[in-house]
Amino acid sequence: xxxxxxxxxxxxxxxxxxxxxxxxxxxxxxxxxxxxxxxxxxxxxxxxxxxxxxxxxxxxxxxxxxxxxxxxxxxxxxxxxxxxxxxxxxxxxxxxxxxxxxxxxxxxxxxxxxxxxxxxxxxxxxxxxxxxxxxxxxxxxxxxxxxxxxxxxxxxxxxxxxxxxxxxxxxxxxxxxxxxxxxxxxxxxxxxxxxxxxxxxxxxxxxxxxxxxxxxxxxxxxxxxxxxxxxxxxxxxxxxxxxxxxxxxxxxxxxxxxxxxxxxxxxxxxxxxxxxxxxxxxxxxxxxxxxxxxxxxxxxxxxxxxxxxxxxxxxxxxxxxxxxxxx
Amino acid sequence: xxxxxxxxxxxxxxxxxxxxxxxxxxxxxxxxxxxxxxxxxxxxxxxxxxxxxxxxxxxxxxxxxxxxxxxxxxxxxxxxxxxxxxxxxxxxxxxxxxxxxxxxxxxxxxxxxxxxxxxxxxxxxxxxxxxxxxxxxxxxxxxxxxxxxxxxxxxxxxxxxxxxxxxxxxxxxxxxxxxxxxxxxxxxxxxxxxxxxxxxxxxxxxxxxxxxxxxxxxxxxxxxxxxxxxxxxxxxxxxxxxxxxxxxxxxxxxxxxxxxxxxxxxxxxxxxxxxxxxxxxxxxxxxxxxxxxxxxxxxxxxxxxxxxxxxxxxxxxxxxxxxxxxxxxxxxxxxxxxxxxxxxxxxxxxxxxxxxxxxxxxxxxxx
Numbered sequence: 001x002x003x004x005x006x007x008x009x010x011x012x013x014x015x016x017x018x019x020x021x022x023x024x025x026x027x028x029x030x031x032x033x034x035x036x037x038x039x040x041x042x043x044x045x046x047x048x049x050x051x052x053x054x055x056x057x058x059x060x061x062x063x064x065x066x067x068x069x070x071x072x073x074x075x076x077x078x079x080x081x082x083x084x085x086x087x088x089x090x091x092x093x094x095x096x097x098x099x100x101x102x103x104x105x106x107x108x109x110x111x112x113x114x115x116x117x118x119x120x121x122x123x124x125x126x127x128x129x130x131x132x133x134x135x136x137x138x139x140x141x142x143x144x145x146x147x148x149x150x151x152x153x154x155x156x157x158x159x160x161x162x163x164x165x166x167x168x169x170x171x172x173x174x175x176x177x178x179x180x181x182x183x184x185x186x187x188x189x190x191x192x193x194x195x196x197x198x199x200x201x202x203x204x205x206x207x208x209x210x211x212x213x214x215x216x217x218x219x220x221x222x223x224x225x226x227x228x229x230x231x232x233x234x235x236x237x238x239x240x241x242x243x244x245x246x247x248x249x250x251x252x253x254x255x256x257x258x259x260x261x262x263x264x265x266x267x268x269x270x271x272x273x274x275x276x277x278x279x280x281x282x283x284x285x286x287x288x289x290x291x292x293x294x295x296x297x298x299x300x301x302x303x304x305x306x307x308x309x310x311x312x313x314x315x316x317x318x319x320x321x322x323x324x325x326x327x
Numbered sequence: 328x329x330x331x332x333x334x335x336x337x338x339x340x341x342x343x344x345x346x347x348x349x350x351x352x353x354x355x356x357x358x359x360x361x362x363x364x365x366x367x368x369x370x371x372x373x374x375x376x377x378x379x380x381x382x383x384x385x386x387x388x389x390x391x392x393x394x395x396x397x398x399x400x401x402x403x404x405x406x407x408x409x410x411x412x413x414x415x416x417x418x419x420x421x422x423x424x425x426x427x428x429x430x431x432x433x434x435x436x437x438x439x440x441x442x443x444x445x446x447x448x449x450x451x452x453x454x455x456x457x458x459x460x461x462x463x464x465x466x467x468x469x470x471x472x473x474x475x476x477x478x479x480x481x482x483x484x485x486x487x488x489x490x491x492x493x494x495x496x497x498x499x500x501x502x503x504x505x506x507x508x509x510x511x512x513x514x515x516x517x518x519x520x521x522x523x524x525x526x527x528x529x530x531x532x533x534x535x536x537x538x539x540x541x542x543x544x545x546x547x548x549x550x551x552x553x554x555x556x557x558x559x560x561x562x563x564x565x566x567x568x569x570x571x572x573x574x575x576x577x578x579x580x581x582x583x584x585x586x587x588x589x590x591x592x593x594x595x596x597x598x599x600x601x602x603x604x605x606x607x608x609x610x611x612x613x614x615x616x617x618x619x620x621x622x623x624x625x626x627x628x629x630x631x632x633x634x635x636x637x638x639x640x641x642x643x644x645x646x647x648x649x650x651x652x653x654x655x656x657x658x659x660x661x662x663x664x665x666x667x668x669x670x671x672x673x674x675x676x677x678x679x680x681x682x683x684x685x686x687x688x689x690x691x692x693x694x
Contacts, residue, residue: 029429031520032521032523035597036597050494059528060492061490063493064494087457088457091494128590130456297661297672297679303439303440306657309660309679319686
């Protein structure tokens, strides 16, 4: 199998290209995705390759983009609408939660909504106001949606292809902090990474740290640093936050008896609470310490002069892990 | 005579591309006309410096305004002191006219929370980065002023051609028409919503036409002609206040062009031709007004040089001031979330400060 050395955003593009090449029903739509190739170049070259019927520059209207994509999906196409930034997704929120998520349920399976809403998400790139939020919990809370957040180029392509082939709507959040931060080997062929399966990034025995997206790397860095102090950290990258891979969470936790969750989204009502509940319900008797939540603060994402303080840093992750281990 | 009752396909113009008078010059004093020119020069020079600060890594992403000074300055100068402005994110030039210091605009784009903090006597809403959301706020504020029996204020709201595609545009203008709110909806049609041209945004012949469906006047103006913009906006402001008669909103479509990128993060050569840019540069609002002012004896080489020097100094001073502001304290994130800081936030703030003392700032700051 031949591979290419791609960044995460190139893997997005490659995933779209691969699936569009083999399935004529797949189309891309959104603001500046066509001629401009997307503001992050996630759709670069697709317009020339597939034409303006399959790579569509739409009017500037998020509700319009997702709402029409729902109609297209119900009619048999497989649209992959792009929201330019996840912070601009809210005009489409009604379409996503009231319609995309529920069309199968409301029509008792007569209509379905196999679409993938892609959006660059998260902080850390010195972006303007409203460009850096992490609101995956909004979507994970909604029955009928799947929510994917990749952290490596390989996973990105494989998960995106799985998402496009999935019979239900998927919210595909792309951590833009690591769009170009590193490269990884990505097969040229099509392949899938299954939705809802976590990956153990580092095996350890003292504590399980659950994370995803852009926080995966600082978490692994913290784990390496702590190994020098004799703390052996297991890092589990969830990859899909809805549905959660509960079996993987429980299996890892039963081994270590301690846990921390790292996400840049705010703490209150965040995924860390949900993961803690899974541990409580399934592995209470294994628990040796409270689960540490290492998250963004419960504040609006600050303008960029303060974002380094907001984002969970290696220092905060290390401190949280130590708290759980030393409890 | 009002400029507002006309076919939405007609375009109001006072100065032609060469600064020649082709319409009725608005009733402005010599000082005001020179001030209009100076404010446009200030906006242009600020813009040039801001783009270069971004390129040098001294500022984050920035949305340039060059080419749009005529619309910004012409319209804000047509407002009265008590009127309100609801900007999008590109109206830095107009904001200066309304009392927002350049330093504050720089701080905003440098990522400081205080960049969003308007002084209490500045009737300017914070910058709206999401598209067209501010239209509803402008309608609501105008509506409130009417409900409170305040007859003396108009509420101008800025948005782009792309913004007219959002549902909030429709809802804001529809409410305004139904409730007769004292609004001036000012569309900066600069032809491009990032890479999408105006004709792919709406099949409507003009944006001004859209007002017909909301039941109020829609007027197109040459947005690169500051005198025409002034005149149309002034008429719309007076109609919004309209002592004794029905107060009504207006939609103004100011036809113009952004010479630069949408923001410093995009490359316009990918999606538009240089020929098109050159064609629009011939309509540049600044030389147009300068020629008119020179030909009517209001400006000469000496006064133009004085303007050049004074705007350069003003911008340089603002940059010095903004760059001398220290990095904000993390506590600023936690402030102003609620009227009173809740316990859980105070705890998060204190825990963070404690860790910061232990490990030092360098443990958090990247680069």
